Amino acid sequence: MSNYDRDKERRELLKSSGLCPKCGRIIYDKNYVTCEICRAKNAEENKDRYKNLSEHKKEEYKKNKRLKYEKLLKSGLCVICGKKPQYNGYVRCQSCYIKSKQKSEHWKAKVRKGFKELNLCIICGEATVDGKSYCSKHLKEKQDTLAETRKKINRKNHIWKQLDNETFKNGGGNNGL
Ligand SMILES: [Zn+2]
Ligand SMILES: [Zn+2]
Numbered sequence: 001m002s003n004y005d006r007d008k009e010r011r012e013l014l015k016s017s018g019l020c021p022k023c024g025r026i027i028y029d030k031n032y033v034t035c036e037i038c039r040a041k042n043a044e045e046n047k048d049r050y051k052n053l054s055e056h057k058k059e060e061y062k063k064n065k066r067l068k069y070e071k072l073l074k075s076g077l078c079v080i081c082g083k084k085p086q087y088n089g090y091v092r093c094q095s096c097y098i099k100s101k102q103k104s105e106h107w108k109a110k111v112r113k114g115f116k117e118l119n120l121c122i123i124c125g126e127a128t129v130d131g132k133s134y135c136s137k138h139l140k141e142k143q144d145t146l147a148e149t150r151k152k153i154n155r156k157n158h159i160w161k162q163l164d165n166e167t168f169k170n171g172g173g174n175n176g177l
């Protein structure tokens, strides 16, 4: 048996046992075929490789990526996997859409939980204002949006009230039915 075959067999064995074929660690996220550590390493390497490219190559890379994206977009196929049709007006297919949604929500929840446990702002991880889940900046932002929403709701109520009055004047709102 050649080294290559033995290596391949080992990888297959690890894979079928739910372990990372590269390093043998447990894969916690079953959406992936490698473990988190190998994935992070891989991403770093890709980033480095990209960083080391010449400006010209970088431009080319970006251009190719954009062209591929546009081609898929026009063809009505998912821009991520390029295999399944786009889902409901999204640029991704249903399964890629769900996957990306789950991933970002999972990640957000994880980060938030981590910040919360450390008593840090759940948005940016800065020190929190006493007893709150946000830093002073985000607490203010939160309060501002809350005030905005309240204002909008009040305005809406106002319009509703006006409309109600109109319908009332025109015969009690049953529109003659
Ligand atoms: Zn691994
Ligand atoms: Zn897809």
Ligand SMILES: [Zn+2]
Binding pocket: 121, 122, 123, 124, 125, 126, 134, 135, 136, 137, 138, 139
């Ligand atoms: Zn913050």
